[in-house]
Amino acid sequence: MQVSKEVLMEVKNLRVEFKGGSKKPFVAVDDISFKIYRGETFGLVGESGSGKTSIGRAMVRINEAAGGEILFKGQRINGLISKELDREVTQKIQMIFQDPMASLNERAKVDYIVAEGLYNTKAYQSEAERKAMVSQALLAVGLLPEFASRFPHEFSGGQRQRIGVARALVMQPEFIIADEPISSLDVSIRAQVLNLLAELQQQRNLTYMFIAHDLSVVRFITDRVAVINRGQLVELADTEDLFANPLHPYTRSLLSAVPIPDPALEQAKVIIPYDPQSHDYAVHKPSWVEVTPKHFVLGNATEIQEYRQRLA
Amino acid sequence: MKQPLLSVADLYIKFSLRGRVLTAIRGASLDLYAGETLAIVGESGSGKTVLTKSFVGMLDANGWVDAGFIRFAGQDLAKYRGDGQWRTIRGKKIAMVFQDPMTALNPLRTVELHTPLRGMAAKDRAIELLSQVGIALPEQRYHQYPHEFSGGMRQRVVIAIAMSCSPQILICDEPTTALDVTIQAQILDLIRRLQTEYNLTVIYITHDLGVVANVASRVAVMYAGEIVECGTSREIFYNAQHPYTWALLSSLPQLGIKGQPLFSIRGTPPNLFAEIKGDAYAPRNSYALEIDFVKRPPCFQVSPTHYARTWLLDPRAPKVEPPATIKHLRAKFVEGALCK
Numbered sequence: 001m002q003v004s005k006e007v008l009m010e011v012k013n014l015r016v017e018f019k020g021g022s023k024k025p026f027v028a029v030d031d032i033s034f035k036i037y038r039g040e041t042f043g044l045v046g047e048s049g050s051g052k053t054s055i056g057r058a059m060v061r062i063n064e065a066a067g068g069e070i071l072f073k074g075q076r077i078n079g080l081i082s083k084e085l086d087r088e089v090t091q092k093i094q095m096i097f098q099d100p101m102a103s104l105n106e107r108a109k110v111d112y113i114v115a116e117g118l119y120n121t122k123a124y125q126s127e128a129e130r131k132a133m134v135s136q137a138l139l140a141v142g143l144l145p146e147f148a149s150r151f152p153h154e155f156s157g158g159q160r161q162r163i164g165v166a167r168a169l170v171m172q173p174e175f176i177i178a179d180e181p182i183s184s185l186d187v188s189i190r191a192q193v194l195n196l197l198a199e200l201q202q203q204r205n206l207t208y209m210f211i212a213h214d215l216s217v218v219r220f221i222t223d224r225v226a227v228i229n230r231g232q233l234v235e236l237a238d239t240e241d242l243f244a245n246p247l248h249p250y251t252r253s254l255l256s257a258v259p260i261p262d263p264a265l266e267q268a269k270v271i272i273p274y275d276p277q278s279h280d281y282a283v284h285k286p287s288w289v290e291v292t293p294k295h296f297v298l299g300n301a302t303e304i305q306e307y308r309q310r311l312a
Numbered sequence: 313m314k315q316p317l318l319s320v321a322d323l324y325i326k327f328s329l330r331g332r333v334l335t336a337i338r339g340a341s342l343d344l345y346a347g348e349t350l351a352i353v354g355e356s357g358s359g360k361t362v363l364t365k366s367f368v369g370m371l372d373a374n375g376w377v378d379a380g381f382i383r384f385a386g387q388d389l390a391k392y393r394g395d396g397q398w399r400t401i402r403g404k405k406i407a408m409v410f411q412d413p414m415t416a417l418n419p420l421r422t423v424e425l426h427t428p429l430r431g432m433a434a435k436d437r438a439i440e441l442l443s444q445v446g447i448a449l450p451e452q453r454y455h456q457y458p459h460e461f462s463g464g465m466r467q468r469v470v471i472a473i474a475m476s477c478s479p480q481i482l483i484c485d486e487p488t489t490a491l492d493v494t495i496q497a498q499i500l501d502l503i504r505r506l507q508t509e510y511n512l513t514v515i516y517i518t519h520d521l522g523v524v525a526n527v528a529s530r531v532a533v534m535y536a537g538e539i540v541e542c543g544t545s546r547e548i549f550y551n552a553q554h555p556y557t558w559a560l561l562s563s564l565p566q567l568g569i570k571g572q573p574l575f576s577i578r579g580t581p582p583n584l585f586a587e588i589k590g591d592a593y594a595p596r597n598s599y600a601l602e603i604d605f606v607k608r609p610p611c612f613q614v615s616p617t618h619y620a621r622t623w624l625l626d627p628r629a630p631k632v633e634p635p636a637t638i639k640h641l642r643a644k645f646v647e648g649a650l651c652k
Contacts, residue, residue: 047492048463156580157356186355187519191563191576198573213492216522220568257493259522261564263545266525271497 008073008207009036009059009093009175015067016054028054030231031068033288036175041201041208043222043239045215045254051231052211056177059209060095072175091121094168098180100160104152110163111148114138117171137170141196158189165196169204179211194221215258219243224294227251230276233288237295247297247307250274279303316343316383317513318367318406318481323380323390325362325371325537334584336362336375338537338592341611344481344513351516351524351545353560354534357581360517363534364483366390368406369398407474409467411486441472446502464495468502475506482506485517500526521564525549530617533557536582536592543618552634553612553620555599561638575637591623599624599632 016029029051036042044052057063059070061078070078077089094117097103104113114134117123124130135145141162152160161181168176178197182190198221200206212218218225219239226236227250235248246252253274260266279286284300291297291307299307325337337359344350352360365371367382369392382389385405392398435454442450445468458466467487474482484503488496500523507514516527524531524545531548533541533556541554552558562575579596582588591597594604601623612625624632633639
């Protein structure tokens with residue numbers, strides 16, 4: 001994988017809120033910043049309700065950002081933007097959803113499902129060209145062009161997820177956000193979809209953001225990982241570095257709970273519980289610090305010192 | 313050897329779908345011993361859920377037991393018909409916990425109504441159950457609706473319901489798939505605690521081998537409606553014999569090497585509408601012998617507790633080594649930082 005130093009996507013102080021009735025808004029994501037470089041696979045992990053999906057959805061502009069900026073190739077893409085930029089971003093940033101059983105329109109044929117983005121952006125000259133683009137996308141994900149005339153219910157879970165990938169690919173994207181793309185699939189089909197994503201990345205120099213809670217998969221496919229807890233980033237590092245030297249107590253807790261497919265080790269495993277009260281932030285507020293090159297963690301001065309000592 | 317608590321022999325389960333007959337379970341045999349934890353693993357569509365649903369008479373209306381028996385407490389459950397008869401077993405002796413706690417509860421009922429007794433005794437029992445499954449402030453929680461509970465808490469309520477009639481066997485169908493790893497660990501601990509307290513026998517249905525390693529004393533591997541390998545948890549993880557079990561272990565992402573493709577099983581599971589000749593796994597099996605396409609392999613005994621349905625175990629078969637990646641499974645995890 002060619003990871004360049006070119007920042008493809010940048011999130012700056014992002015805030016996402018959900019308003020419910022007259023109550024004060026619920027803050028799902030608070031003051032989050034990170035950069036994604038062209039060609040890399042960036043992982044975003046955290047438990048359900050941590051806000052990881054909200055970030056992904058804000059980046060494809062399904063959720064509105066309540067604060068902060070989202071930059072694509074240095075241009076702001078949230079809030080009010082020009083029509084041309086809107087069209088470009090719609091095409092260049094695509095999303096693959098979690099559940100292939102729920103994310104495909106049951107009443108539409110595969111042809112329409114895959115081409116829907118093309119129709120919306122009118123990114124083709126003739127009907128023949130549109131058909132060719134759909135066929136090509138289907139072939140790229142290992143499906144036959146004939147499948148275009150079928151309905152989603154005729155496909156298995158793994159095939160449906162391939163349709164989900166084809167639908168993103170047909171737009172010729174540069175950046176794909178995959179939100180738990182394999183968590184609803186079987187072990188053996190997971191491997192196929194992961195391999196497909198890796199292969200496409202190499203062929204097309206794609207950049208991925210991979211949202212997941214399964215850390216064993218994250219470790220296998222990502223280059224860098226950010227850990228999110230209750231709407232805040234707590235740690236970010238190169239994947240191997242994070243797994244070898246987890247610093248933040250939440251990251252350590254999360255890693256300790258990962259199931260190990262080996263009876264002797266799994267049964268001897270000790271889970272480290274995470275207590276959010278353990279941080280003493282009353283006086284000394286935490287900040288986002290680069291402890292070692294490319295390894296960031298959230299903590300106050302005392303904690304950061306502790307983390308540095310642990311690494312020494 | 314101990315007497316099995318529940319014994320399935322040569323079971324066939326069929327479904328009629330749009331005028332065609334699908335054979336979901338093809339000659340499965342399985343013994344379940346009191347107090348053990350058996351994990352059933354396999355891909356979706358391999359029949360794990362159908363097999364266990366037949367123990368509680370919960371097959372869909374278009375399905376039936378075509379042959380074989382399910383022996384439990386001196387009775388053959390395969391001959392049970394109608395809800396009246398099943399009610400003596402279902403819930404009372406054998407209870408089931410389903411995959412998704414978000415859909416298993418009636419959202420319009422408070423937790424109170426999800427328990428079977430009535431009157432004050434029922435209320436007391438329900439509150440007692442809720443506290444046993446680790447729900448704080450059960451008296452208050454008792455009056456709340458399912459949407460007021462988190463995923464982990466809902467799964468606890470589902471387990472409380474399953475435990476309400478003090479069953480002997482608890483079947484957990486993917487009980488933690490919808491949950492986060494930290495919550496998952498808590499639920500597995502809870503089931504383990506209930507198991508020792510009530511001398512429960514537990515069947516786990518799962519495709520997560522990490523969960524299997526955590527809970528199972530024995531493991532049964534299913535493929536296309538039959539049990540292709542069965543043994544103690546260690547026998548399956550450290551000394552698997554069936555190529556399908558090898559394939560399942562090899563496709564673990566933990567065994568992947570970055571930048572290289574992950575092992576994946578080629579092809580698709582067989583069409584269960586059609587008659588299957590020979591070994592159902594043969595077309596996808598890179599170790600398949602000629603006989604695999606002709607004749608169904610019998611069960612070969614590997615140890616008193618371990619058997620596998622593969623011709624590779626026939627004395628006449630060529631000697632085949634399991635793939636190198638899984639032979640070093642253990643070493644791989646020891647060196648991995650995941651277990652630090």
